[in-house]
Amino acid sequence: MTSEDNQEHYLVSRMPFQQAGAAEVLRAAQKDKGFLDHLKSCLSEIVQRSAGTKVWLDIHKHAEILCEFIYYCLTTLCLHQTLGEEYTGVLQVDHSKRKLPHTFKRVTMVILQCFGPEVIRRLLSKLEDSTRSGKLSGYLRPDLKNIILHQMPTLKYSLTLLHRIHLASFYFTGAFYHISKRITGIKYVLVREWFGDTSASKSFQILGLVLLTHILLTTVYTAYSHFFIKSSSESTQSSTKCFVESKKQCPLCLDERKHSSVTPCGHLFCWQCIQECLQTCQQCPLCRHSALPSQVVPLLNYD
Template sequence: MSDFAPSFPYAQQAQIIRSNQRDLFHVSSLREQTEGVLRSWLGTRWLSRWDKEIDFLVKTTYYAMTTGRATQTLGEEYTDIWLHSAGANAIPSLRARAALILIPTLPRYLASRWGSTLPQESKLASLLKKLPVALEILTEANLAVFYLRGTYYTLAKRILGIRYIASGPDDPNSRPPSYSLLGILLSIRLVYQLITYLRSLKTHGDSELARGKRPSDEIHETFIDDQPVSTFLGPINPEGDVAVPAEEDERTILDFSRIPDALRAGRSCTLCLEERTASCATECGHLFCWNCIVGWGREKAECPLCRQSLSLTKLLPVYNL
């Protein structure tokens, strides 16, 4: 491959964009199928608890079975392009391919999973909370450069010096489309976001100094009488608690010894598939365990049954159902 790679032209922007869109479609489809199987086996509550791990495993598996094995992904096969290490003038090494898989996935997973579980005042927690925003900005900046110059579609490929080559020659009679306008628009958007952010910092700092109030910390915590609001919200991961039997539920007035088994069978929570405890009702009238719906609502602001908007501040505890 290294002897013949220079004779192949670099892939065009349109080929790279179509390849990436195709891969995103297949990864999304694979995740939906995986979630469907796991939901039928283990229930929605388990799926909601481990959704970040599932997303990470699906992406790494897809690219490990293709990029990791030095073969084309489905998107690359669709557009007939190949990965090519510009520095080595050959197929990317195993180490480079492993980095190409982990750089876009591992930092985001660590930030989303562990950022909220660490002590709020720790510097590591603050860093992990800022990491997704920083990665998003860097990704957009890299994409703007790609639209302007046509090289390195992802930030990981730019870091590793990996480009795409096409297996067929360029057509001298066709003119490839230009995406420069998209690059200019993205650049303008990034500059605007930077100016807005700097202005907000200056305004916030001036107002804090003028009023002598407690400055917000790095995670923008809100305080009520010197107590962080987060301490009033209960555990960060309530759906990870051990399920409590209905007979031990302290948040109900029901006497389960007098309830027929047929009626108790209808008290199951559709998230954990177990008998409800600490029952609560959503605005749309559906009943769930308190921990189940709070854990779900922190991830998705919609009812898991009817998809109506869900507000955790409007959940209604129910003690007699």
Template structure:
């Protein structure tokens, strides 16, 4: 006996899958860290996560099998008719959309930001470069807000937990084996409340972000914030005082360890996730003792 999978079952399935995906990512990171060293791992950590995710979904969804999370709660993927499993083309599109699109967007925005900051696009007017640099954080926020909005819709309506499944029309049915299950109506109200709270939080974040942007624009127009480019790169080179020893690029959100060394916030936390020591002096470092230096980086 089959019924439409409830929100609780879908969420438990996703949590179980995320647990094993995290395990695969950690194992692949440990292998590369042991064989090639920390610098190679820092350089390729996103690609390693991408490979782990692709491997997991190719061995499960793309091959026509349930994921571990789906098997855990007895749910199966079906197409929009709810009578057939998704075709191989639909499953391939869903996997690529779910794994590759977020990676491509993130890498593309990072590449564009680096090129604009290092003056690599000399043919682009300065005013256009400054405008694009302002738009990149907005684009990142839009991606985050889109994900949160989709989650709010899921909490209120159910059906599609991931954007990739919504665009491909892939739904879930649950096999109950003839046993009587508790109706999803008993928990749907709680999820709807959570959905409305998510929408309220999203609206509040958007309003605060818009207010901060308008205030910054007003102060800059009033001459309180200098509009000139103050980056210290010359010809695309990063000055040694602003270079991260792990990624060898300009530090982003400079953070200091108890021993006094400076790194990117994300780089040093990724490092300490596998080895709790300073990569330069080998002094023991607890992640909670790393301090992000607010207003330290040049504007």
């Protein structure tokens, strides 16, 4: 009998298991992130000492993604708990909560979790660059090209908004902390029921309500700024202001940078744009390098 058969027999014989709550799932994810950050830090030190800082800056995005992929290959894909899952006593199961996730689901989940954000970022960047450079001129009408460029910030914000709504849903239900697990239907159950913290569910539901309120207010303010404040300001500007040099452009809002600020990895953004972005995901939007809001440095008198 294989290891997978043994674990599935154990699941069936012990069912029903209690579904893991938001506290256990979140703690497991935090533990895994902390361990991955340590692995990435060790890899960074090894590469920089052996090949130099320049080489690491050139490959660090790919190296960090590869490091994360190897970690989940050695754990999830091999039917082992990750260190975070083992620490909190949770186990991945399929939607029935009676069997381990099928191999195809586990592979899909790992690929989406490791490569999904980078693939989406590259596709959006490729679409924007191709539209701006005129490579799609033979396929797009000029008015459609302008619409795509004009709506690109809205599309990027929509992805951020989708992630926040997903996070609020997790706070309410305690399931699917990662979007990759929501897509594949992989849930968590408690292996040690006495280890669960049922008292924390109300607190997380309140947190989810606060997050939904913040999403609503932010969306209303963004829509108001886009349709009223921005349109009125654009009508007073001359047509020569429509073009923004790439070196002065914020990668998030695509307008001229306001209050230029730099992340630890050296990328420049508007102060407000990068602060709002890091509230959702504490990584640089361009290279996925770890970045905290407190690590962003505002630049004075920077052109």
